[in-house]
Amino acid sequence: MQKSQVSAMNSSLELGRIMGIPVRLHWTIIFIVLFIAWSFASVHQETGGIVYGLGGIEPVALRWIASLIFSLALFACVALHELGHSYIAKKSGVKIRSITLYFFGGVAAMEEIPRNPRLELKMAFAGPGVSGVLGFVLLFLGLQARAFAGSGSPLTIMLSDLGLMNLMLMAFNLLPAFPMDGGRLLRAWFAFRMPYVKATRKASDIGKIFATLMFLVGLSTLNFMLLFVAFFVYVGASEEEKATEISVSLEGIRVKDIMSAKVQVVVPEMSLEELKEMMFREKHRGYPVMSGGALQGIVTLTDLQNVPEAERAGTPVGSVMARKLYLIGPQEEASTAMKMMNELQIRRLPVIDEDQLVGIVSREDLVRAIELCSELEH
Numbered sequence: 001m002q003k004s005q006v007s008a009m010n011s012s013l014e015l016g017r018i019m020g021i022p023v024r025l026h027w028t029i030i031f032i033v034l035f036i037a038w039s040f041a042s043v044h045q046e047t048g049g050i051v052y053g054l055g056g057i058e059p060v061a062l063r064w065i066a067s068l069i070f071s072l073a074l075f076a077c078v079a080l081h082e083l084g085h086s087y088i089a090k091k092s093g094v095k096i097r098s099i100t101l102y103f104f105g106g107v108a109a110m111e112e113i114p115r116n117p118r119l120e121l122k123m124a125f126a127g128p129g130v131s132g133v134l135g136f137v138l139l140f141l142g143l144q145a146r147a148f149a150g151s152g153s154p155l156t157i158m159l160s161d162l163g164l165m166n167l168m169l170m171a172f173n174l175l176p177a178f179p180m181d182g183g184r185l186l187r188a189w190f191a192f193r194m195p196y197v198k199a200t201r202k203a204s205d206i207g208k209i210f211a212t213l214m215f216l217v218g219l220s221t222l223n224f225m226l227l228f229v230a231f232f233v234y235v236g237a238s239e240e241e242k243a244t245e246i247s248v249s250l251e252g253i254r255v256k257d258i259m260s261a262k263v264q265v266v267v268p269e270m271s272l273e274e275l276k277e278m279m280f281r282e283k284h285r286g287y288p289v290m291s292g293g294a295l296q297g298i299v300t301l302t303d304l305q306n307v308p309e310a311e312r313a314g315t316p317v318g319s320v321m322a323r324k325l326y327l328i329g330p331q332e333e334a335s336t337a338m339k340m341m342n343e344l345q346i347r348r349l350p351v352i353d354e355d356q357l358v359g360i361v362s363r364e365d366l367v368r369a370i371e372l373c374s375e376l377e378h
């Protein structure tokens with residue numbers, strides 16, 4: 001999964017950097033760590049010589065401390081899985097902005113997902129590969145601990161259960177559906193034989209069939225976890241398909257091809273009342289604010305609406321405009337503009353060439369371009 005990095009940043013804590021990549025924790029992780037520790041401390045089951053859960057450990061303090069360590073170690077394993085993906089990506093020149101650990105696992109925010117099946121195959125495999133190796137090594141260590149301290153010792157239980165969990169993490173991620181690694185493996189496999197969009201569509205279709213089967217099994221056994229995963233897989237498959245189609249259909253189109261070059265600008269001294277009339281007249285929802293030949297900010301309908309009707313005549317544009325500007329160059333890819341707008345949750349970007357405002361590109365411009373391109377393709 002790669003999405004809404006900006007909102008993730010606001011609610012996450014940076015742990016540190018590994019291989020130069022910031023590793024972050026999403027705040028929801030705290031509850032999940034505690035929940036897993038609690039579940040692990042409450043279960044005690046023995047099957048095939050392996051003890052599941054630390055529920056049988058006495059004294060209680062040791063049980064809880066060991067459970068908490070187990071839960072934290074599990075998340076460290078999830079982080080290693082993500083770092084596996086990132087290591088291959090970095091080695092091949094793909095920039096990784098950050099890794100955020102969520103309750104469902106990790107998310108590596110990549111600058112650009114390579115449209116290269118060989119690389120995608122390697123990258124997608126690296127995560128489950130790491131989990132698989134961790135699983136077998138931990139199970140092996142668990143066997144050693146068992147010979148040494150017995151099957152009921154906290155160390156034996158922690159090692160062998162952690163080993164099993166890693167193997168499950170590997171298996172879960174190999175499900176042939178987006179956003180799981182298995183979905184990417186499948187697409188890369190198809191992409192050797194057919195165009196990328198077609199390969200994505202095919203992999204996404206298989207993911208949806210898979211999700212539907214999971215849903216039916218979940219429904220007939222009343223397994224809510226399975227229903228939840230099925231839903232997650234279905235949405236993931238559809239989103240990946242849409243994102244790929246958009247970035248492929250915008251391929252080769254630059255910002256200058258779709259931007260509005262005749263930019264109407266406003267001055268910071270203009271009142272909001274005047275701005276409202278201007279928006280009404282020209283049917284634009286946002287304007288760059290210029291003063292002395294320099295771009296000062298951008299003012300939108302939302303900024304206007306935040307000010308009560310009665311105060312608009314006395315409020316200048318300069319006091320409500322957004323001063324933090326995200327800019328784009330005319331030579332940039334249109335898909336980059338799309339990505340920026342999605343991540344920053346904004347609707348328009350001023351286009352700047354050699355310090356001069358040369359245009360403005362809006363979400364509507366992008367949508368029109370996508371529609372036109374898919375019109376021409378069919």
Ligand SMILES: [Zn+2]
Pocket residue numbers: 081082085127128173181
């Ligand atoms: Zn993965």
